[in-house]
Amino acid sequence: MTETLRVAVIGAGRMGTDHIQRLSKRIHGAEVAAVVDVDLARAQAAIEGIPGAVALADAEEALNNGDVNAVLIATPGFLHEDILLKAIAKDIPILCEKPLTPDAESSWKVVEAEVALGHKRIQVGFMRRFDAEYAALGSVIRNNELGELLMLHHQHRNPSTPEGFTNEMLINDSVVHEFDAIRFFTGEEITSIQVRLGKATKNAPNGQHDPQHVLLETESGVLADVEIYVNAKYGYEVGTQASFEEGVVSIGGDKGPYTRSAGRWGGNVTPGFEERFGAAYDVEIQSWVDAALSGEIGGPTAWDGYATAACCEAGVEAQKNGEKVAVKLAAKPDLYK
Numbered sequence: 001m002t003e004t005l006r007v008a009v010i011g012a013g014r015m016g017t018d019h020i021q022r023l024s025k026r027i028h029g030a031e032v033a034a035v036v037d038v039d040l041a042r043a044q045a046a047i048e049g050i051p052g053a054v055a056l057a058d059a060e061e062a063l064n065n066g067d068v069n070a071v072l073i074a075t076p077g078f079l080h081e082d083i084l085l086k087a088i089a090k091d092i093p094i095l096c097e098k099p100l101t102p103d104a105e106s107s108w109k110v111v112e113a114e115v116a117l118g119h120k121r122i123q124v125g126f127m128r129r130f131d132a133e134y135a136a137l138g139s140v141i142r143n144n145e146l147g148e149l150l151m152l153h154h155q156h157r158n159p160s161t162p163e164g165f166t167n168e169m170l171i172n173d174s175v176v177h178e179f180d181a182i183r184f185f186t187g188e189e190i191t192s193i194q195v196r197l198g199k200a201t202k203n204a205p206n207g208q209h210d211p212q213h214v215l216l217e218t219e220s221g222v223l224a225d226v227e228i229y230v231n232a233k234y235g236y237e238v239g240t241q242a243s244f245e246e247g248v249v250s251i252g253g254d255k256g257p258y259t260r261s262a263g264r265w266g267g268n269v270t271p272g273f274e275e276r277f278g279a280a281y282d283v284e285i286q287s288w289v290d291a292a293l294s295g296e297i298g299g300p301t302a303w304d305g306y307a308t309a310a311c312c313e314a315g316v317e318a319q320k321n322g323e324k325v326a327v328k329l330a331a332k333p334d335l336y337k
């Protein structure tokens, strides 16, 4: 059995760099063996101070490196499919940042490749499942503590968007988290999606309509809505309010400390996802490493990646026509049942 995961991190941008720090400083049982970025200078900067790590410009070279026995993919979503298929062929543990891929067809190819391999190798980076508050709400739902879950209200607000963030990416890159969260909370597939475009902020870059209101239904008729607002300026906020037969549960509000001083009271707004979900990323990556070291894979699967990609596809269509669009899913392979 492998004693240490020697991880190749593909993509040394905002998220890849954060995961490299986590793998080399806080995660037990794993080391960074290689960092790959088309911008080699970025890869070189990212391995500084990490003994034994090499910087490369080509993902395939890292996968063929005998010192590498696992891969963490943190390139932009449209590049995931190619690296995933090559990593599956190597039969090594894979942590793929969300989205698995941006559309259902390419995600299905990844599912098919894993099914052909005969065992699971991919964990998708839906880190919210590892957040303490998400876990707590999930257990209220699963244990039926407040009766049946009836509705979910989500807010997903980012301070601003990086260059090149398209209108479709409000769905593919951001609401994809809520697609997974709603499936995680309800244990059901999402059946339909509608997107309403109302009054828009002047702060959105050209081509983006921001905010958007996404309305969803699940198999048993749970209704959910998402306010996606990615140029909200004031800070980062991800919240959910769940309505049950016997009560309401809210998660994701502002965290302390609450200070009163010099004639003022208040606290600080969370600036970004690193601060809001830092602990969840640590738990996510540690559980990937722990499972991989015992020859297993846990957490969100390639099926979850595919199902959320199918939601994204329906969501992007709904963005264009304003209609309620049905989510089309292939039959679930036995590997994921």
Ligand SMILES: NC(=O)c1ccc[n+]([C@@H]2O[C@H](COP(=O)([O-])OP(=O)(O)OC[C@H]3O[C@@H](n4cnc5c(N)ncnc54)[C@H](O)[C@@H]3O)[C@@H](O)[C@H]2O)c1
Binding pocket: 010, 011, 012, 013, 014, 015, 016, 036, 037, 038, 039, 042, 057, 058, 059, 073, 074, 075, 076, 077, 079, 097, 098, 099, 125, 126, 127, 173, 273, 277
């Ligand atoms: N889970 C989360 O909360 C979260 C947060 C942010 C980003 N993400 C995801 O992480 C991924 C990366 O996002 P990011 O914000 O770090 O992007 P980024 O643009 O900051 O970084 C991407 C990096 O990949 C590199 N790259 C591009 N093509 C490459 C190739 N062919 N081979 C190797 N490297 C290549 C780029 O040079 C860049 O350094 C995306 O899938 C994104 O959706 C997830």
Ligand SMILES: O[C@H]1[C@H](O)[C@@H](O)[C@H](O)[C@@H](O)[C@H]1O
Binding pocket: 158, 173, 174, 175, 177, 230, 273
């Ligand atoms: O890639 C990021 C990341 O996934 C964040 O968690 C999310 O809040 C952003 O909207 C998205 O653009």
